[in-house]
Amino acid sequence: MSDITIVKQFENVIKQEEVFKLIDCYKESDIYEEVVEEYEEVKQNVLSLLEPYGVFGVEKTCEERDIEALQGKKECIYVALTIGNKVTQYSNALFKEGDYLKGMLVDAIADAYLFSMEKGMEESIRQVCAKHKRGIEKRLEAPHDIPMTFQKKIWESLQLKERLNIDLSDGYMFNPVKTIGYVLVLSEDEKLFEIQHDCSKCPSINCKNRRIPTVQIEVLNEEGSHKISCKKGENLLEVLRRNKIFPNAICSGKGVCGKCKVRVVSGELPLTEADSKKLMESEINQGYRLACMAQVQQPLTVEVLRADAHFEVLTHYEEENKVALEQSEVDNRIEKDYIIAIDIGTTTLAVGIVEEATGKMTDITSAVNRQRAYGADVISRIQASNEGKGKVLQELIRQDLWQGIEVVIKKGNISKERIKRVVIGCNTTMGHLLMGYSCETLGVFPFTPVNIGTIRGSFKEILGREDLECEVILLPGISTYVGGDIVAGLLACHFETRQEVALFVDLGTNGEMALGNKDKIICAATAAGPAFEGGNILWGTGSIEGAISRVHFKEGTMQYETIGQKPPAGLCGTGVIELVAELVKQELIDETGLLEEDYFEEGYPIATTLDGESIVLTQKDIREIQLAKSAIRTGIEILLESYGVTYDQVETVYLAGGFGFNLDKDKAITIGLFPEAFKNKIKIVGNSSLGGAIYYGTHKEAEENVEHIGKVAEEVNLSTNKNFNEFYMEHMIF
């Protein structure tokens, strides 16, 4: 080591704004003035406690074969800077006393000072470089550019212990903590002077001092091309979301579901481990990558197409109880009044505009719930909300709803003053997210909602805009897991006036159900899981075009139909049920759910995709279906038992929801989802959440009806029922 230079004199250039940036204190803060005062108070103390020292030296032979950045390099400058230990002790003492703000400020001032010392060293380093006729090619720091162990080399070469009393910990960390060391690689090009830390290569994405170039990304999707920018090294899914582009991310960005794939058109996204696991080789070759695992390093053009954009949304609802107003009265009106009815599903949304007097639907539109980018089920939405995404989720649903409302108003050319009210049916979580409530308590025992009653507010309060002036009503729920969508369904099926006992089942992830009549209703939510919606099924998919939705065994072969008659792309919920039912009938699946030996390993092949991949149903898929159908069936059995009725005493079985709408009743009975005795009782009611919202919006007495339902309904806890396990095991079999 030669030319060892020690620098003791540094200018006191601590900038308040830099310190404040380090601790996230901004002018808009209510306590800004207070922080300024405290800053002034501690600043002098910190300055008096500083023991600044800088040392550097030239190392002629520092080639390290194992360190990529130092291979073949001969000359380097090692640099170390410290401010001693006293400031740290001061900060710690303040923390111990409970004066956290001062403690944090002291620490931040120390950091700002330490960074400013780098500048103070520059001139001396420049002189040494000139003497050796060398420039600086780059700067290396542990642990990102060089391993932590290299700090030992710096420590030894610069004799930090002897010169500055700096120790090295077992973890190769300098003591005092406020010490930094780095390596400057010398170049024969004298003009080079790259002495600054290269933020672009540093993985500390959230560093407050990050100075890095922005990267341009062009995104191509159904709506055309969008130019967006991000910082180098940022996560692509985060960047897309921030720019309001929402790829599918059922697992909420954990690299598990494989749905957030984007196609790189130009530029490069390095292949990640998750890509190799979740994508097919053909897809990888075509440039597909998972956005959630991708780090943007260079300008890109990516195609982000949403398979979900073609989701089949159920907008049909049962219309048996239309308003029977005198026709003449309606016709005499010059301008009609309208109401808007909305169903917010976890996956899809439906917005309808309805004549108030007749209940006639003039127009309806539907869309995918873009919150899906934060996970497919309510649990992942609750998690996202708890992780600070509540505002984003609220904004998304507000935008989606407004778009739908705008579409139906414009299509019907309806003047805004004529809209009397907006009625919304949705589950409790969707309601909480729309209202901006905390979802903390929804996900943990005892699952208490913030508000489960009827929610009324102005359009501005609930949808955040002043375009309409009418009232917005969210239908009340019964509990956190039996929400307003189910109450809407019960209203649509007129449980409040019914004499005979009926069963209502919404076949979805939460499998909500209710049993009863006007005097007593009991209800429950079953943990059916996402299998009926194609989740957790190898080739499972939502109700998208190309999904196999029907399966029949005919003339010795398994025949299928797809949605939209498109080439097969996967299996949607009904497709899975039908295939399982046919396999059970053909005895290719035995009573316990075991697949015939020939298919046990690879799964049962049903179709081939355009790319020549075989769409199969695996043993694991069958197990998922067994779990899901048994969860529903167990729920039904426990409700019947608790209510004290037999199958025969149930007059009607109302089947609600998109999955129920397309379900083949016989096949559902074949797999044991429903008992044989229900065969002629099942009535499909479609989107009864929407139907109930319409009914509520067009009937004065509906408010009372809903209140009545709320009064007679109560939730039953299935899992604590003494027969739960027995039922659950019993109905697992086919």
Next chain:
Amino acid sequence: MEILGEISELLQKGRAKNVKVLVQQALDEGIDPKKILNEGLLSGMMIIGEKFKNNDVFVPEVLVAARAMNAGVAILEPKLIEVGNKPIGKAIVGTVKGDLHDIGKNLVVMMLKGAGLEIHDIGVDVEAEDFISKAEEVEADIICMSALLTTTMPSMKTVIEALNEKGLRDKYIVMVGGAPVSESFAEQIGADYYTPDATTCAEVAKKAVIEKVG
């Protein structure tokens, strides 16, 4: 009880002096000190933590709120001892062997106190033995370890292994955190929880300890 709501509000604004005055007033009015702690101070801290997570407020706001909490607790403490109030749980917090980083650990200590736990801060560069002997000594429920370097992360494993050897692993909830630590690392070394920041750490610790103690 309006005064408790007021304490919570003032705490969220970081008004340490006003919090002190109101806590004293609440005591003078004969309100149960436990109630003042839970419904005034701790509930205020919970709200500010939530706001921090939602990006409604930033670090400085949390710092002044925690300071106000501390000031309130100082008034309350003698009374709490008198009525025999027990904290919801006890935690040992330290940065592992070979690692000297303190600021992140200090923030964790602050938030854990704000969640109503009794905290024993055992500093930085802590030997595995010291984590365990301190935990045993104070009859802790949780051991929280911090590491900021890939080179010091393995020390977390050493602590867990030592717990296993002594047959003490099941006695404690083990939580880990720090920049290079991840969920999968936590799983790999057999820790119970990984949390990405001090606020989440406090939340998880509270839940975990309530579940444990029942």
